[in-house]
Amino acid sequence: MRFAALAFVLLSCSEQGIHEVDKTYTGAGPGIEVDPLSLDYGLLSDGEELLQSFTIYSIGTTDLEVSQIEIVGQGAASFTILEEPGTFLLPSGAERIIDVLFAPAGANELVAQAIVHSDDEFSPLVPVNLYGEGSVAELQISPDPYDFGDTYVGCSKETELTISNVGTLPLEVTGIGHSGEPFSLGSLPELPLLL
Secondary structure, three states, rough: OOOOOOOEEEEEEEEEEEEEEEEOOOOOOEEEEEEEEEEEEEEEEEOOOOEEEEEEOOOOOOOOEEEEEEOOOHHHHEEEOOOOOEEEOOOOOOEEEEEEOOOOOOHHHHHHEEEEEEEOOOEEEEEEEEEEEEEOEEEEEEEEOOOOOOOOOOOOOOOOOOOOOOOOOOOOEEEOOOOOOOOOOOOOOOOOOEE
């Protein structure tokens, strides 16, 4: 008795050009392929946004169940999946495009991952790397938080806080305030302050 392994080669067009899936599938069940595995959005200024996409392919012998697509990582707040798909089934040979919007929520390099969860036994989690860079103003207060430590009743303690712009565009500070007793503000810079 002879056994033969089947090789599936699927071709489809996308904005990134021709995509070729070439995976030898030797078992039964669902199989996943994701392309591309990284999206680079380049440099965007405050208020700008850019949409890119990746495609999920069902390359197994049975339906593929995608249970979740989540965005994780330090820069996750800058990336949004449009029309969150929830759980869905892809019949064998089918595909689904996932749109991801980048709107910088911070300055400099912003990195995250879109993790595709499926019932593919061999690749249950497939990460898509997301890269972008924000050209925005970004306020930093240092130290944050500040611990005054122990202070005797009736005594006071002073400290200095530094505010700076760690972004790539000018930042205008129009007001400085605080909330909660027994804290108070001492000398303040002349406002508005351009950093």
